[in-house]
Amino acid sequence: MGNPRYAAINTKLRGMEARFLNEDDYEKLLECSSVEEVAQYLKATKAYGNLLSRVDTSDINRGELEHMLKSSMIDDIDSIINYFSGNYKKFIHALYAKHEIAEMKQLARRLFNSIPSALIYDSEAPSLTFIGKYSGVNPQKVAQAKEISDIIDAYEGTPLYKYIKPLLLSDNKDNLFRFETVLDLAYYSILIKESEGLNAEDRELIQNAVGIIGDLFNIQWIYRGMYFYHIYPAVLFNYTINTGYKFSKRKIRDLCYLPDIETLQEQIRKTNYSFLMKNDDTTDSYMERRLERYIYYKLLKMRREHPMSVIQTLSHIILLEYQIRDIITLIEVTKYHLPPAEAQRYLIKNLAERS
C-alpha cells in the first residue's frame, strides 16, 4: 500500500477548513440568546449555510440542531476517507469510534437512570447519529435497548463486542461505570492498534499525539478519582489509558499510589502538564477545557511541523469536532444567559487572547 497523496489531501482539507467558523462568528454566536438565534446565525455562515438551508430555524430544538451538526461532521469525515485506502482508510474510520462510544455512553446513562431510549430528538434525548458508524451495528437495534445489557447484546459481532462482553458474565450486568470506562479505554486500544498499519513516520506521529492525549486524560482521571471518588489505587491504575507520551506506565502507577491530592498536584507541577494545576479554585472546573485547549494548540503546532503527514487529517477531524462541541456549548449556555465574556470561558476555542 503506497503512501497517501498528502498534497491532494491537504488541498482538500484547506478547502474545507476555509469554511470553518472564525473568531467573528464565535463573537456573534456568544451574543445569541436562544437555540433559534444560534441556528439563524449558523444558517448565514459558509460553514453551515447549506446544511440548514432547508430548515425552519424559528422552530428548531436543541436535539435536532445537535443531530444535524453531528451529521455534518460525518459528511465531512466521509469525504476525507475517500482520499485514503487500505490501512489508512481503516485508521481514519477508527476515529469514528470515539463518537460512537460517546453516544453509547449517553444512551447507557439514560437507560441506567430509567429514562426510555428514543430516536426522537426531544431536547434531552441522546442523539444516536454516530451509532453504527464505526461498528456497523444497526442503530435501530441499539435504540430499542431497555437496559445496558441490551446495548451489549446489540453489539454482538462488532469489533467493540470483545471489550464489553465480559460485563454480561459479571454479577452486575448494568454496571454503568464499568461500561463507560471499559469503552473509553477500548477507543485508545483501537486507535493504537490501527495506527500500527501506517508508515513509520505517521505511526510515530500518531502515537505521540495519542500519547499526549492519553497523558492528559490520565492525569484528569487520577486527579478526579483521587479527589472526588476516593477510588482504590489499584482500580485507579487499571482504568488508566494504556498509551502515554511523557508518562511511562510506571510513572502513572506511582501517581495512582500517591498518598494525597496535594502530593499529586506537586508532582504534576514538575511536568510539562503543570498548566493543569493552578493555585486557585479554577483547577477543578476548568481542567477539561484547559486540557482540550492544550490539545488544540499542540495539534496546530504538530501540523505546522509535519505538513506532509497524517497529522493534518487527524487534527482536521479533531478541530472540527471541537468546533461542533463549542457550538453545542454555545447552545447550552443560552439557557443560562451568561454575559459573553463569561460564556467564552467554556469554549475550547480561545477568544481571550485576541482582545
Added chain:
Amino acid sequence: MSIETMELLQIVGKKHLMNKVMRAAVINGNIHFIDAMDEINTNRVKIEDDSDNFDSLIEQTTLRRYSEHKNYADDEELVKSLTKMFLIENKIYDQYVKLDYNYEKIIGRLFHAKTTVQPVFEKAELVEQEIALRKQRIQNFNYLTTLDADLDGFLNMKEIKVAVIIISKENYKKLKMNYENIPAIVLHINDEKDNVVLLTATIESLHEDYLRVFESLNYTKVDIPTGYTGTASQVIRQINGEIEALEAELSEIRNSIKGFYENYNDLIRQAVTVLEIEKKAELIRKTSAVGRSLFCVYGFIPKAKSSEFKAYIANSFGMEVSVTIDDVSDRKTGVTPPSKINTNRFCKPFGFMIRMYGTPSYNELDPTPFFTFSYMLLFGAMFGDLGQGLVILLGGLFIIYKMKQEEFGGILVRLGLSSCLFGLIYGSVFGDEEIIHPLILRPMDNIMTVLIYAIILGFILLSIAYIYGMLNFRRRKDIEEGLLSKEGLTGFLFFLVFGLLVANVAYKFADIPVYVFLIVLFVLLMITVFKQPLANMIKKKEELYDEPKVDYFLEAGFGSIETILSVLSNFISFIRVGAFALNHVGLYLAFAAMAGMFEHRLGNVAMLIIGNVLIIGLEGLIVFIQSMRLEYYELFSKYYTGEGIEYEPVKLNK
C-alpha cells in the same frame, strides 16, 4: 388464441354431500365460483333438482348464504409443527388427492401423534443441551491441564477462594506491573488468542477488594463446576465419559424418532394434502347457498371441461347431486363470466402489458396476437439495429434464466428479435451503417420516404384496430354502435375517406374534386351525430331519443368534433415511428463525431461503446414507452375495453 367460452355451472345437492362435492370441485380445479345468493337473486334462478325426493318450492324459500365459517388456523399449526419435526416437505402429495377421507379423523390421529412424539423430541433437545454444556466444560477444564494437581483439593477450600478468570493481554500487563498491590495470588496458566487465563486465589475477607480490582481489569470468570475429582485431564476424561453416555442416549432417542417417522410419515403427508383441499373447499363453501336439506353453488367452467366434470359428479354421487350447465351467451344480468385467455407461447409475455391496461372482457376478441404483432413492429421500426437488438435479446435471456422474470424477459427477447430484423432492413450494426448493406433502405438517406411509410404503417394498423373493434361490436350484438358510431363502420369509413383525400391531394391518382370527398365526409359525420334517432327509426321504436334532445345533440356535436380531431391526430401520431428511426441514426452520428475527436484509437472505441450503451439504455427506454403509448392510446381506444374479470378457478397449487 382466444378467450375461452365459459358455461354457467349450477350444482345442487343434498347437504350431507356438500363437503365431498366441494372436494371434487377443488380437485377438478377448473371452476371459477361466484356468489350463489347473488346469482339466485339477480337472475331469479329456480333450484331444480333431478330427483323427485325434495320439495323444491320449500327449499327455495329457505335458502340462505352459508354462514358456518370454519377456521383452519389451529389445524394448520398442528400440521406445520409435525412437518417441521419430521422434516417433511409441505406440498400436495398426489396419492392423497381423493374424495373419500375423514378429515376430522385424520386431524384427530395427527393430534394424537403429536402428543406421543413431542415429549420424545423435547427429550432429545434436552440431551443435546446437556452435551453442549459438557463440551463447554471440557473447554474450561482444558485451561487447567497445565496444572498437575488434584483440582478437588484447592477448588473447594473454605478460607481461600480460588477462581479461574480470563483477561486481555493488555490488562495483564497492568496487572503484572502492580502485582505487589493486588489482593490475590495470581498464576498465569494458559493463553487464549489475545487473552490470558489466570488462576487466582484470595481470602474470603479480601473478596470485595478482589472483585473491585478484577472488574476494573474487565475480567471474565470461567465456570468450573464442582463435583469432579482428580486432575484436569482426569476430569476431562470423566466428562468425556458422560458425553459418551449422553450420546448413546441421544442415538437411542433418534432411533425411536425414526420409528415414529415410519409410523406417521404417511399420515402427515396425507394431512398436509387434505388440509389444503379443505382450505380450498372452504373458499367454495363461502360462496354457497344452503337451504333446509339442499345446498347449491354457481360457477363458470370452460366449455371444454364442463361435460367431463358433469360426468364425474354423476359417477361419484349419482342422483343425489345434480349438475346443470347453461350457455352464457345470452347472459344479461349478474356477474359477467371471467376471461380465460389462451395464448400461444410466442404472444404470452405480452399478456403482461395488456393486463397493465386491463383484463380483456369476456365477449371481446383476444387482443394479444394483434398487440404482439403491432408492438414488435413499432419497436423494431423505431429501434432497428442488428447489434443493439442482439444486446436487448441477450439481456432478455439473462432476465429469463438468471432473474427468473419470464414475462419481462420474454418481452425483451421478442423486441430484440424485431430490432435485429429491422437492423437488417436498415443495414445498421451498433449504429454503424458501413458494415452491412441495407435490405431495403437507410432511413437517413430517405427521410421523406421513411416518414411516409410511417404514416402508411399507422394507416394499416389503425384499420386493423377498426376491424377488431367492429368484430367486438358484433360479438356484443351491439348493431347500433357497430354500424353507426364513430368507432364502428361509419367511423371507419370516415377514416378511410379521409385517408384517401389526403393521399389524393398529395399524389393526384384520381381525378375527383376535393368537394366530393368533403361531402362524403360530412354525410358520414352526420350519421354519427344522428346515430340514436336513426337506429331507433330502423328498429321502429316510438321514441326516437332515449334522453332529452338538447342533451343528446350537445353531446353528439362535441363527439363529431372529436371524431375529426382524433382521425387527424391518429395519422400524425404515427409519424413518430419514422422520426424515431431517424433519431436513432442521428444519436449515433453524434457519438461517432465525438469518437472521431479522439486521436488515440482506444479513446475512439471507448466513446463508441459509451455511445452504444447510452443509446440502448436511454433510447431503448423511450422507444419502449412510445410504442406503448401508440398501443394504449391510438390503437386500444378503437377496439379494446379491458373491463374483464380474471379467471381464478379454485384449485390446488402444486
